Amino acid sequence: MNTIELEDGGTLLFDEAFLTKDLADRYFTELRDNCQWEQKLGIFGHMQPRLIASYGDAGISYRYSGMDYAALPWTAKLLEIKNKIEAVQGEYNYCLLNRYRSGSDSMGWHADDEPEMGNVIGSLSLGATRKFRIRHNETRETKTFLANHGSLIIMAGTMQQFWQHEVPKTKQVVGERINLTFRKILGDTK
Numbered sequence: 505m506n507t508i509e510l511e512d513g514g515t516l517l518f519d520e521a522f523l524t525k526d527l528a529d530r531y532f533t534e535l536r537d538n539c540q541w542e543q544k545l546g547i548f549g550h551m552q553p554r555l556i557a558s559y560g561d562a563g564i565s566y567r568y569s570g571m572d573y574a575a576l577p578w579t580a581k582l583l584e585i586k587n588k589i590e591a592v593q594g595e596y597n598y599c600l601l602n603r604y605r606s607g608s609d610s611m612g613w614h615a616d617d618e619p620e621m622g623n624v625i626g627s628l629s630l631g632a633t634r635k636f637r638i639r640h641n642e643t644r645e646t647k648t649f650l651a652n653h654g655s656l657i658i659m660a661g662t663m664q665q666f667w668q669h670e671v672p673k674t675k676q677v678v679g680e681r682i683n684l685t686f687r688k689i690l691g692d693t694k
């Protein structure tokens with residue numbers, strides 16, 4: 505487990521071997537086959553280049569790229585994963601899953617800095633290894649992490665205020681990747 509102290513009070517924890525390969529394999533298959541995946545419309549009227557699904561406590565919905573996502577009720581597997589991540593850090597009531605079908609699926613530079621969102625985000629990666637990059641808003645300093653099968657990244661402190669992150673497209677032939685970001689939606693979410 506690696507804890508990186510970022511400038512301006514952000515921290516990024518990276519555990520390359522958070523889950524055993526066996527368990528990561530099982531979660532990948534289970535989530536791929538059983539989550540309610542959908543492709544959403546993004547900004548400028550284009551479909552987002554990935555599939556998403558979202559789960560959480562009753563009554564939770566999450567505003568993202570100008571749209572509201574109502575959370576489906578937790579499944580037993582997702583609660584099991586949530587408990588494991590909470591044992592490391594954080595307390596979560598919502599999970600956004602992203603499914604990157606190939607190297608041409610991606611997520612552009614952004615920060616998860618909505619005011620109603622807690623500052624601790626737990627991000628579990630399953631399946632193909634993809635680059636997870638972070639970039640400081642002012643200095644443009646960039647760091648790259650290889651988010652491999654079964655790895656955990658926890659973003660905390662002031663990271664969302666001072667850094668953005670992305671999962672870039674790649675021309676390499678890569679298999680599917682599923683990423684789960686556990687979050688805490690605060691206050692009145694209706």
Ligand SMILES: O=C(O)CCC(=O)C(=O)O
Pocket residue numbers: 600602611616627636651669670671683685
């Ligand atoms: O897929 C990832 O590793 C990042 C996902 C992400 O940044 C998000 O869902 O906000």
Ligand SMILES: [Fe+2]
Pocket residue numbers: 614615616669
């Ligand atoms: Fe994000």
